[in-house]
Amino acid sequence: MSPTLAAHVAVWIIAGLATAGVIIRPFEWPEAVWAAAGAVILVLTGLLSLSQAGAAIAKGLDVYLFLIGMMLLSETARLQGLFDRVAALAVNCARGSPRRLFGLVYAVGVVVTAFLSNDATAVVLTPAVYAAARKARLEPLPYLFICAFIANAASFVLPISNPANLVLYGDHVPALGPWLLRFLVPSLLSIGATYGVLRWAQARRLAGDCARDVAVESMSAGAWAALAGIGLTALALLVVSAAGVPLGAPTCALGVATTAIVLLRDRASPWTTLRGVSWSVLPLVAGLFVLVEALGATGVIGQLAGALGHAAAASPKATAWASGGLIATASNLINNLPAGLIASAALAQSHPPQKLVDALLIGVDLGPNLSVTGSLATILWLTAIRREGQSVGFWRFLRLGALVMPPALALALGARLLAGG
Numbered sequence: 001m002s003p004t005l006a007a008h009v010a011v012w013i014i015a016g017l018a019t020a021g022v023i024i025r026p027f028e029w030p031e032a033v034w035a036a037a038g039a040v041i042l043v044l045t046g047l048l049s050l051s052q053a054g055a056a057i058a059k060g061l062d063v064y065l066f067l068i069g070m071m072l073l074s075e076t077a078r079l080q081g082l083f084d085r086v087a088a089l090a091v092n093c094a095r096g097s098p099r100r101l102f103g104l105v106y107a108v109g110v111v112v113t114a115f116l117s118n119d120a121t122a123v124v125l126t127p128a129v130y131a132a133a134r135k136a137r138l139e140p141l142p143y144l145f146i147c148a149f150i151a152n153a154a155s156f157v158l159p160i161s162n163p164a165n166l167v168l169y170g171d172h173v174p175a176l177g178p179w180l181l182r183f184l185v186p187s188l189l190s191i192g193a194t195y196g197v198l199r200w201a202q203a204r205r206l207a208g209d210c211a212r213d214v215a216v217e218s219m220s221a222g223a224w225a226a227l228a229g230i231g232l233t234a235l236a237l238l239v240v241s242a243a244g245v246p247l248g249a250p251t252c253a254l255g256v257a258t259t260a261i262v263l264l265r266d267r268a269s270p271w272t273t274l275r276g277v278s279w280s281v282l283p284l285v286a287g288l289f290v291l292v293e294a295l296g297a298t299g300v301i302g303q304l305a306g307a308l309g310h311a312a313a314a315s316p317k318a319t320a321w322a323s324g325g326l327i328a329t330a331s332n333l334i335n336n337l338p339a340g341l342i343a344s345a346a347l348a349q350s351h352p353p354q355k356l357v358d359a360l361l362i363g364v365d366l367g368p369n370l371s372v373t374g375s376l377a378t379i380l381w382l383t384a385i386r387r388e389g390q391s392v393g394f395w396r397f398l399r400l401g402a403l404v405m406p407p408a409l410a411l412a413l414g415a416r417l418l419a420g421g
Helices: 003-024 031-044 050-058 061-079 082-094 098-116 118-135 141-153 163-172 176-201 221-242 248-266 271-276 281-297 300-314 316-334 336-350 354-370 376-387 394-417
Strands: none
Touching: 003 031, 003 281, 003 316, 031 050, 031 281, 050 281, 061 082, 061 118, 061 163, 061 221, 061 248, 061 271, 061 281, 082 098, 082 118, 082 221, 098 118, 098 141, 098 176, 098 221, 118 141, 118 376, 141 176, 141 354, 141 376, 141 394, 163 336, 163 354, 176 354, 176 394, 221 248, 281 300, 281 336, 281 376, 300 316, 300 336, 316 336, 316 354, 316 394, 336 354, 354 394
């Protein structure tokens, strides 16, 4: 074996083991430990230079800023009691029906995902849903599952609904009008199918009645400020997305500003808020970027681009179907963020038909509903529910995901690939 081939094999092994660690979490160590460890080993062994690793980490700057802003907004809102008040209102609107509460939470999840992103659903909505289930005296998990699945099912309603959309299309994100023409119907089918299967799968746990007419405390000034910050962030994301501006900086600025305003008003120390933020997600994302950079250096992406170009030229429709399914599966093996990065690099070299690109987008967004490590949003969701004392293992989520994801993916791909345009 030549030294070059040996180095490539070593990279593949290290990346594979790191990815397996993220998925399986040996010793129950956080996902970030395994991703970061894989990145560090690549550098220490000389398989990736320090400058290459630094450049790879820098590619994720917009994602880091976006996550920081969202996590600060969520933690500030939680500490100000906003989620408890929203939860009480939701329970009262359900009027004693767990099934009605399920539908209400799902509808709110669609709106939050579409206009704030799937990561916001995981970070911002999940604590509110947990609080609502507790106030209604219901088992929280059926409602928490909504946050995980709708975060991916509704993540291609708009370009801003998922940072992976921006990663995949890069500088060529379609304008809002063309985007809706291509993805509105597939999104509606995805949302509807996911709701139907998830509602059916959780039917036994939604039987009976729940609490009603729970007390709703008045909103404090800090809670109003947190709510205003979330609303302004949603508006800002729509504006900057339409202008083609990266989402990270404005999201981070609004998150920091909202937190600072609340802290200054309450004359409170920032440490409580900062301690509550799940900072480990940042090294997790950075580690994934480094692993993808190392894989790219082995020539794998160039080979994928060549294979994709040849297949698309021979049979474009069949290749689009196969590519959507394959990347949906791959997103659960390596996470959809690096999968999107790899796909974006391959697309830049192969220039396939537009429908094939759109099929890859649907697979990257919707495929992660199969497993708990498929998307960053689902990992954030897992972190959020662990904080509330809940836990969902890999196999438990996989059993449910195997029911929920395939029909939604098939319908969404079919709607896009069988339509004109």
